[in-house]
Amino acid sequence: MQAEYTEKQQDFEKKQGTYSELMKQTKTAELQTAQQSLQKFQQSAEQSLQTQRVDLYKPIIDKVNKAIADVAKENGFTYIIDLSQGGIIYHAESSIDILPKVKQKLGLPEKPKAAEAKVPAKK
Numbered sequence: 001m002q003a004e005y006t007e008k009q010q011d012f013e014k015k016q017g018t019y020s021e022l023m024k025q026t027k028t029a030e031l032q033t034a035q036q037s038l039q040k041f042q043q044s045a046e047q048s049l050q051t052q053r054v055d056l057y058k059p060i061i062d063k064v065n066k067a068i069a070d071v072a073k074e075n076g077f078t079y080i081i082d083l084s085q086g087g088i089i090y091h092a093e094s095s096i097d098i099l100p101k102v103k104q105k106l107g108l109p110e111k112p113k114a115a116e117a118k119v120p121a122k123k
């Protein structure tokens with residue numbers, strides 16, 4: 001669609017000097033219609049992509065939320081605050097980072113494998 005629109009636009013720009021006023025108006029209207037169709041297609045594709053992204057992430061998010069709820073229940077926590085969302089946090093000395101427990105519940109390693117790679121000592 002984009003290539004077709006570009007081709008029509010370039011053709012119009014080359015030939016517009018030879019067109020009558022009525023033909024210019026007709027070609028301009030055709031270009032506007034083609035541009036609107038292209039924009040509608042792009043919007044539809046973006047919406048479809050967003051819907052698919054939500055559908056694909058939902059099972060992962062649900063699994064993580066369940067693991068967080070399980071860790072909270074198992075440890076008797078009253079509140080779990082997600083720092084990644086930028087919420088205002090009261091940070092007391094007795095606060096606990098539950099990320100290691102959630103990772104364990106999900107079966108994930110404590111540290112990423114890249115961090116576990118040993119760096120050779122300098123000689």
